[in-house]
Each structure stands twice: as C-alpha cells, then as structure tokens.
Amino acid sequence: MSNQITVNTQSAANYSYQVGTNLLEEVSAFIEKQIGSEKVFVVIDKNVYQHHIESINQAFQSRFQKMVTYVVPPGEKSKSFDQFGSIVDFVLNQGVERSTPLVAIGGGVIGDLAGFVAASVMRGIPLIQVPTTLLAMVDSSIGGKTGINHSTGKNLIGAFYQPKAVFADLNFLETLPEKEWVNGLSEIIKYGMIEDPEILHQLERIISENGFTNPEKWQSIVEQSAQIKIDIVSRDVHEQGIRAFLNFGHTYAHVIERVGNYSNYSHGEAVFAGMYGAISASNQLGATIDSKILDSFKALYNFDLASLKTRIDEFPPLMLKDKKAKNQQIRLVLLKELGKPYVQEVDDMKIVQASWVEAIQSFT
Ligand SMILES: NC(=O)c1ccc[n+]([C@@H]2O[C@H](COP(=O)([O-])OP(=O)(O)OC[C@H]3O[C@@H](n4cnc5c(N)ncnc54)[C@H](O)[C@@H]3O)[C@@H](O)[C@H]2O)c1
Numbered sequence: 001m002s003n004q005i006t007v008n009t010q011s012a013a014n015y016s017y018q019v020g021t022n023l024l025e026e027v028s029a030f031i032e033k034q035i036g037s038e039k040v041f042v043v044i045d046k047n048v049y050q051h052h053i054e055s056i057n058q059a060f061q062s063r064f065q066k067m068v069t070y071v072v073p074p075g076e077k078s079k080s081f082d083q084f085g086s087i088v089d090f091v092l093n094q095g096v097e098r099s100t101p102l103v104a105i106g107g108g109v110i111g112d113l114a115g116f117v118a119a120s121v122m123r124g125i126p127l128i129q130v131p132t133t134l135l136a137m138v139d140s141s142i143g144g145k146t147g148i149n150h151s152t153g154k155n156l157i158g159a160f161y162q163p164k165a166v167f168a169d170l171n172f173l174e175t176l177p178e179k180e181w182v183n184g185l186s187e188i189i190k191y192g193m194i195e196d197p198e199i200l201h202q203l204e205r206i207i208s209e210n211g212f213t214n215p216e217k218w219q220s221i222v223e224q225s226a227q228i229k230i231d232i233v234s235r236d237v238h239e240q241g242i243r244a245f246l247n248f249g250h251t252y253a254h255v256i257e258r259v260g261n262y263s264n265y266s267h268g269e270a271v272f273a274g275m276y277g278a279i280s281a282s283n284q285l286g287a288t289i290d291s292k293i294l295d296s297f298k299a300l301y302n303f304d305l306a307s308l309k310t311r312i313d314e315f316p317p318l319m320l321k322d323k324k325a326k327n328q329q330i331r332l333v334l335l336k337e338l339g340k341p342y343v344q345e346v347d348d349m350k351i352v353q354a355s356w357v358e359a360i361q362s363f364t
Helices: 024-035 047-060 079-094 109-123 134-140 170-175 179-196 196-208 214-233 242-245 248-259 269-285 306-320 349-361
Strands: 004-009 013-022 040-043 066-072 103-104 127-131 143-151 153-160 165-169 331-338 342-346
Touching: 004 214, 013 214, 024 047, 024 165, 040 047, 040 109, 040 127, 040 179, 047 066, 047 103, 066 079, 066 109, 066 170, 079 103, 079 109, 079 134, 079 143, 103 109, 109 127, 109 143, 109 153, 109 269, 109 342, 127 134, 165 170, 170 214, 179 196, 179 214, 179 242, 179 269, 179 331, 196 214, 214 242, 214 342, 242 248, 248 269, 248 306, 248 331, 248 349, 269 331, 269 349, 306 331, 306 349
Parallel strands: 013 165, 040 066, 040 103, 103 127, 127 165
Antiparallel strands: 004 013, 143 153, 331 342
C-alpha cells in the first residue's frame, strides 16, 4: 500500500512524494517509464547496502541493462569535498549522459551528498531520492536542499536541486537503529508543535504500541509530516519566508550541537531540548503553552545538559552567529499557541537567557 503527494516547486518541475511499503519495484518502474534510461547510478549508504542490497538488486537489475553502484561510508564525515569528488569521478568515469538517473539510497547524508552530485554532473542529471531514515523520510528528502560541509561549517556548499521523485519505503526502517528513530522523532514532534498538535497524540499511541519495531504503523504519520514540510517548502521554495517555521527549536539546537562539538548530542536531541527553549521564549512573549506536551517523549531520549548549566552566558552570542540570524538580532521561531508559529527578532537578552535556563533545567 502506498500514497502519493505532489510537491509543487513553483516551476514546471513538480515531483511526487510516495510513502508506503515494498516500493522498490515502483522506483525502478518509475525510472523506466518516466526517465527511460537503460543505465542507472545508485549511490547508497554502506549500512543500507549491507542490509538491503538484495532487494534493491532484485527490483533494479532485471529492468536496467546496467546498474552501477557506489557505496558511501556512513556518517556526517562523508558530506565532504573528498567524497563529492570521488563520486563525481566515479560517475564520469563510468559514462554518464544528461538523462542517466542517479538514485540516492540512504539517510540525509546520502540525500544531501548524492543530490549535490546529481545537481553538479553535466549541470544536472535526474535525481531520485529513496530516504531510508525516519529523518530523511519526513525532512531531508523534501525541499531540494543538497550539499556538503566545509571546514568552517555545516552545509556551506550546495545547491537547491529538486528530485524527479521521492519514494519513502517504510521497509527500510526495519533495520534502523533505535537512536536514529529518536533522531527523526524530534522533527515529527516539531511538525506537531508548529502545525498539527494531533500528530503528538498519534505519536504517543504508535510509540506505546512498540512503533520502532513496526515500521508499517508509521505510514500515516510519515505522510502527514511529509505533507506539512511539502506545504511549507512549496509556498517558499527558496527559503525567503515561512520556511523559517521549520526551524522551530533549531536556533537553540545549533548552539547545543556546537558546544557539544557535534559529538556529545545528536541533532535530534538538540532539537528536542531546543523546543523547550522556544516554548519558554514564546510564553514570555504572551503564549501559554504547557511544555508538558513534550514531557511524554522525554523517556525516549537519553541525554543530559547538566554540564552546560554554567555556560548559559555563552549561548545568546552564539545564537547571533546562526546562519539564519539577521541584522545582528536573534531570530527565533516562536508559537502564539500550538500550531501557530511566527518569526520574531528578539533583542531582550533577559528573555533569551531565561529561555536557556528553562531548556537546560529540563534536562538536568
Ligand atoms: N537537505 C535537507 O533539507 C536536510 C534537512 C535535515 C537534515 N539534513 C541533513 O541530513 C543529515 C542527517 O541525516 P540522517 O539523520 O538521516 O543521518 P545519516 O544519513 O547519517 O543516517 C544515520 C545513520 O543511519 C544509518 N542508516 C540509514 N538508513 C538505515 C537503515 N534503513 N537501516 C540501518 N541503518 C541505516 C546510516 O548508515 C547512519 O549511520 C545531516 O547531514 C543533515 O545536515 C538535510
């Protein structure tokens, strides 16, 4: 069973996002029918390769004369110039035409890296995204941001490049480690906070029914989450306005990740804690949101911010360094109420400071 959503890119290049189970046959049929190539490049995460290459081969090899596979080492380190260069070399050396498709199979690292390769080779070859982590299914595979990291910061080199289609096949989640489930969970909770609080109740229910071992139970929630991101990015393709709402909790998260040297806390943990900070700032500016709404997910997270307690003074200045800060003001995504986000430049440091105290206290 699968469901399909159209992603509007405000150009001729709209594409479909499909979520369901056993979709690999549909991926290869789509390439055959819509792109019509006899050759296909597959760029795949090593862990995904180890678990799933047989079913991928089964779906692809009978349909294409040539399937050329490049296996990428797992982890953020692969979003590098070196990996980018190696894959570009590989694709060019293997022989590529403007119409040869590249299928990116993996989490956000592979989607961003292989997406940037597809955007760059011959100024753009067809890209198909097959996200395999919860985070990639509900977030990174949608919106057309591709890129790699630079020694001076994350995601500093890249391009907006839309895929021809996204296929979120829930079967991949059968092998996803629990910590990666939790990582993706934070983004779904974020969607619940900024758009549809009902999602939070659904999440609680699925998790209480051993959701992490039953990927097929996630179809509806992945679809609703993807739809929220699709609606937002379709209305703001190049990130000029409302796309900022997707950053709820993230201005705090970026600081937490940074002071944790990008190793002490995962992105998902930092976003989860960051949402407590954003709720606190929202409440100081007039909202009445009970952060208990997040507490029911706390037991799934396993981190502690006690060591940051004495460093709170450092954090507001770091927020000013956020890529999305403007005019030397801290820009926060806040809530008027659940499901009603807005962007506010906050210059009252007492508010920012107090919001940090609350975020940190929630995890000590
Ligand atoms: N382009 C965007 O709009 C966007 C949005 C959010 C995040 N991102 C980027 O996404 C990246 C993070 O993505 P991620 O959280 O998916 O991490 P990831 O790609 O590093 O995957 C996490 C881990 O899960 C493993 N894995 C992936 N799928 C698996 C599966 N089905 N079974 C077993 N193991 C599997 C990987 O090998 C890796 O070890 C970051 O680089 C971030 O910058 C991009």
